[in-house]
Amino acid sequence: MKRKILWMLVSFLLVASLVLASCAKEEVVDEEDVDEVVDVDEVVDEDDEDVVVAPPVGEPQRGGTLTYFYMSQTDPTIYDSHKGLWPSMVFTTPVLDQLIMGDVDQYGPVRGTGEFKFLTWDYIPLKYCKGALAESWDVTADRIIFPIRKGVLWAAYGKEHVMPVRPVTPEDIVFSLYHFIDEGSAEGAPGWLWTRNGGFIDSIYAEGDTVIVETSKFDANWRNWIAAGWCCEFYPPEVFEPGVDVSDWMNLVGTGPFMVKEHVLGSYMAYARNPTYWDTAVINGKEYEIPFIDELIYAIIPDESTRIAALRTASVDIDFGISAMYEETLAQTSPELVKYVDLAKPLVMALNMRSEHLANRNVRRALIMAVDRETINRAAWGPGGDHNTFPIGSDYPDAYTPFDELPLSTQEMLTYDPVEARRMLVNEGYPEGEEAFILTCLLSAGNPVEEDVAAMVKAYWEAIDVTLILRTVEAPAYTAMTYGTPLEDRAGNYDCVVQSDAGHVGPMAGLTNAFHPKEVSNLANFVDEYFTTQFDYALTVMDEAERDAIFKEVAVYAYDQAPYLSFGSARDLRYQWPWVKNYYGEKDIGIFYFGPLIARMWIDQDLRTELGY
Incomplete structure (x- = not known):
């Protein structure tokens, strides 16, 4: 009630x-x-x-x-x-x-x-x-x-x-x-x-x-x-x-x-x-x-x-x-x-890199390629959104990279192509015509948009013979299995998790949350020596323009490693x-x-x- x-x-x-509004206003x-x-x-x-x-x-x-x-x-x-x-x-x-x-x-x-x-x-x-x-x-x-x-x-x-x-x-x-x-x-x-x-x-x-x-x-x-x-x-x-x-x-x-x-x-x-x-x-x-x-x-x-x-x-x-x-x-x-x-913070699905199948970068890239992110964005939030706002959005132009300026490999990963995605899985040892593998996606109860998005991903992955099991738990259990568990101990808690706090507009918060190994909201369990070294170095650079240039480079690099499937942002x-x-x-x-x-x-x-x- x-x-x-x-x-x-x-x-x-x-x-x-409200009473007045119920009458036809002719003025x-x-x-x-x-x-x-x-x-x-x-x-x-x-x-x-x-x-x-x-x-x-x-x-x-x-x-x-x-x-x-x-x-x-x-x-x-x-x-x-x-x-x-x-x-x-x-x-x-x-x-x-x-x-x-x-x-x-x-x-x-x-x-x-x-x-x-x-x-x-x-x-x-x-x-x-x-x-x-x-x-x-x-x-x-x-x-x-x-x-x-x-x-x-x-x-x-x-x-x-x-x-x-x-x-x-x-x-x-x-x-x-x-x-x-x-x-x-x-x-x-x-x-x-x-x-x-x-x-x-x-x-x-x-x-x-x-x-x-x-x-x-x-x-x-x-x-x-x-x-x-x-x-x-x-x-x-x-x-x-x-x-x-x-x-x-x-x-x-x-x-x-x-x-x-x-x-x-x-x-x-x-x-x-x-x-x-x-x-x-x-x-x-x-x-x-x-x-x-x-x-x-x-x-x-x-x-x-x-x-x-x-x-x-x-x-x-x-x-x-x-x-x-x-x-x-x-x-x-x-x-x-x-x-x-404006555009809201992006919604993503973190792909647990400590999971058996998702430890393989090519598998993660195939899973991202198999999803029509633009269609999901529109279905979840209506027209006018942007499915390319992660990890840094256009509202922070000094560290933002437009889609057509991304490396070709990143553009290919982000372009919907289920045929190529299934071919990539074959190349990684998952024969066509057979179930490739089963993944579990963790969801927090009471978030219908996130549940709908996960259900759409499930349908897209079925087309490439990947089964996604949706597991919804109450908020305290969700927190304990994600933010409350150290990165190194999350392997058995989930394969994927829908996440709303991985990305921010500004580069420091956004890149830290999504990719830094010391950050609990790094639900993809992304640990990469090059990224961490460069990002930590950027924090010591006093010149803001030079620092933003480093953030821009490492943002593209980290995204290309395919730790997250991003659905972009709704209109705000x-x-x-x-x-x-x-x-x-x-x-x-x-x-x-x-x-x-x-x-x-x-x-x-x-x-x-x-x-x-």
């Missing part, structure tokens, strides 16, 4: 609007009105990606409430994202800042040069970034220096029971880094970043207005670990003092554009505007204090159909992640919606109502760091009224 949503502030509007918006928010299909690259944008109109307006949905359908527990990354960080990002952020005003689409689209939630090249809590950064092999921005305040307005409003100090930044490294558990065992425990950090201390991180070596992941990545949110010490309840979100204090105002379980998280937020936005050449809106509401809606209804009836102003299956319906019921199209849709201004489809300006994006948006109240909402 689905849990009933008590949506408090939003519920009345949702129910009322037609004049073309003159739509000219201001007309959907403009822009071909942003040769991949024919249809990004629809609404150009900025007039001067920014202040005030109003913006209701949105980002990623989490469930309530957060504690506000300490250092100890509980998910879903805490989704709810803390309007409140907390990082040291570095993507510079959308200078490099983003429409408002900037358009050099970078800011769709890579897991990594943004440093050349497209600017300082946030740190004014800048200087990196050498033995230290990282962060001059801390002056005049930034911990916005404890209405939270005097926790701490006073006061300036941020370099000592606060040092505290937060120590808290993450020594007490955090979201990204590794406590203390794992210290050199003495195999990491790269020797010490962290404040010196004048700067924070200095002494390092034993250069590690290209420094930004993700301490400046603008997983759990890189900065807290004042007071919010972790004894007696302060970290499960009470009213105790959270930060420097970001918003402050927590109210949390209603199963309903919403409400935020108020931070009146002393440090950042500004440049719009049409003019600099403005932000945020523009007075109130921000995160709608917590577990049921997807309810989410769609909330968007369709304008109870939600912007939704950052809509399944492509609703695209046609939304186009019919709510044609005024502005749509942005983001929708906004046209009265939401100054948003152009960006996903993040850091890892789960989108509060400053929302701070740049404003609500055109007149347009909302004109459209009947």
